[in-house]
Amino acid sequence: MTTTLETDVVVVGGGVTGVAVLRDLALRGVHAILVERFDLGTGTSGRWHGLLHSGARYAVRDQESARECIEENTTLRRIAPHTIEDIGGLFVLLPPDDEAYAAQFVEGCRASGIPTEELSTAAAHRREPLLAPDVRLAFAVPDGGIDSWALLRSMAADVEARGCQVLVRHPIVGVERTGDRITAVRVHDAVAGQDRTIGCQWVVNAAGAWAGDVGRMAGVPLTMIAGKGVMVVMASRYVRGVVNACRKPADGDIIVPQHEVAILGTTSEQVSSADDISVPPADVDRMIDMCAQMVPAIASGRVLRAFAGSRPLYKPEAPAGGGAGGDTREVSRTFTVLDHASRDGLDNMFSIVGGKLTTCRQMAEAVVDRLAERMGVTEPCRTATEVLPGADHGHHQVAAPLARVERDQAYGELICECELVTRGQVREAVASGLTELEDLRRKVRLGYGPCQAAFCAWRAAGMLAEGSEEGDPVAGLERFLEERWRGQQSTIWGDQARQALLNHAIYRGIFDLRGDGVPDEAAAVSPEEGA
């Protein structure tokens, strides 16, 4: 059975770019529907380090990206402060690093409009007490931390209030073309188990690293380079703000504190498929060893998990063979709008490729400007000035969850002590229709902490059982546990090995769960991560 929807624009891809495109359209009064194959933020937007770039990282080699970053950094702080931790960043020069690079760095930042301030090493250590004692130079920049899921939720809420639609778990299965025009997009409603056809005038391909797949369905050639980046999650923050190595970008040169953890990044490797998110242990080791040069305590710290994401890199002429294995840092981090009418003779589709989370709003503005011109829509872009819902309480404070628990005196309501998740939060999420622990995880941050769901997951499963007689919360719990397990295997040694075996002794030993409800394939394939 097929149902039919009608809209002006179909946006493909539920990452930050797609949702930003949808919001831009909504604010210009254009009706649009976004389709996403899994949940919002399950591709690259959920698999990254959470750095709100100041642009300083690109100031030496890629000043176009650097300028985009500082502009958007300022804009996002205005429209979405509640998704941002205003923690600042440092670039530090270590003994083996080249002082000449520091001079280029300062000059590059100046030329790109990024405010920097050189700190004395004493001041740098006051700001970051765990910084290596042998740091030679330190520069403060306006880096920050940003929670992409909070940003996505906030943008999606805004969009839906303005009458546009977000369809998650709706993978695109085909494109209907009449001559040079797309007339409809066919999607599969994975929850209802039925296909739907969405008749449309225009299509925006915002599928990021998977944009090539959408291009193929529409019959236009579009080659993306999958640039895999591995990230390591440490069990505590270590640093107050972002810490970067002041050198040519390389593996393991950035530490981003986020919520209760720190994320070490990252590698940059060209792989043959954006779905390759494997994590070789050697990458984990390298990241820890490199980041420990900046913050030595990391060397003996507790590693929670590691994950990889795929950067959506686009190069107009793909390298010969388009093979794998190269360093993708040479590819610009700026973005490109492709009008497939002039490029490929397909009249009514645009693709937005490349870019980065920090510039997602600007990317959306750029593609929607071009689209609006073709559509004859004269409303200007308002996304840079209209603040998002939830923005009225200022920046996100890392201690906010604790403040909330203290205000409500809700200690007895905690079901996750690591992340301070309360029964009330879970109850609310369940009331909003969430039935999978995996979805609860992203919504309320269940199971992210040092114990990796040793206690919270079965408490939440109990709440799901109390909420409904239908469904099988135990099978859901087993799926959740297997999903969490996938991100841990390359990071298990020392304390975390003990934790893993204790968790095993709880779930398999005491509770006698055996994973009967989880097929092997489900344990082997998953799109989702996040720190």
Next chain:
Amino acid sequence: MRADVVVVGAGPAGLATATRLAEAGRQVLLLARGNGFTHWGAGSVDVLGRVGGEPVERPLEALDRLPEGHPYHLIGQAAVRDGLDWFSRFTAAAGLAHRGDLERNRGQVTAFGTLRPTCLVQEPAAGELSGRVAVVNFAGFRDFSSALCAQRLRRAGIDATPASAPLPAWDHDRYFTGVELARAIDDAGFRRRLAPGLARAAAGADVAVVPAVLGVGRGHEPWADLQSLVGTPLVEAAIAPPSIPGLRLFAAYRARLEQLGVRWQFGFPAVGVERDGDRVTAVRSEGASRVLATRCQELVLATGGVAGNGIEANRDGTLTERVAGLPVDGFGDRLGFLGTRFLGDQPLAAAGVRVDGELRPMDASGAPLLANVRCVGGLLAGHDPTVEGSREGVALATAARVAALLTATPAR
């Protein structure tokens, strides 16, 4: 300092070993980094719950189906019997009677409504789930869900219904743990106030399943008393750590060791040994301000496997035994530590020290490495205590074997 025997580790194996040696007149020093699997287990005595993933009905008969090199093969059935007999006598005398026997496993009800195969359980967990079963939680106790437990029990064909019992007013209204609730239930007055609500929740049921929190400091008396006040048999379901039945057992061991005059250093881990040829002459342990050496005739390592902190899993895939630096077979790299499925088997859990029939650590050729060192419990190679359900059985049986070996000659 000086002792006949230093026992390192206060989990199920170390506690039993120290108690048995002291009962035989040996002067024992017990060194422990912290609590062990008394606190982390289900509060039962697992001897052999599963082989090849299938539940075991008759544990003694199933011992033969275990792979070569398993600790049970090294010490034999007699030690298993001896270990459990001693344990049953010891716990009964301590007011912690257990039910069950080695001939046949039983199902221990858990918070998930599963019936985990085990050998002995404490009396409050031993009742049969027949007829109408009320699954009752205490209002506000967050570590048990009667709905979840009842749901699974119904799938197993048990007529289970979830219910909730209010708690009387007490001073933990905002926040309490299972241990705090168990301490409250130790008090007879609290039990009298609790009983009517519990009786209402269990009304019409033939038996009531409750989380295992029915007292912690007074043996099984609070359970028996509450049961008679309520008028319905009460069955404790295993909950997540800390195990309150395990805390009862730990308290019983501690009282017995103190009674026997065993010296006890808790929170001061052993960090090394001093050797003379193939003998350990002293154990070094952390003290308040410096490392202390205790001279000893014999050393028993009951430090546990990786989970128990007796073995460190290193980033490069190697494993290190933490007290005496005994050899432990490692892995090619750390990806070998764990299986691809969390609820599957975990190779790291079975890692341990290989020993001879007298539980002495061996070198690669199979010769004893240290003449006066014995290894017991989870530290031993060749068994996965969680997956097999063999933790307490191996602990008690190897403790029995060591007790027999070290007390063959009269105490000096």
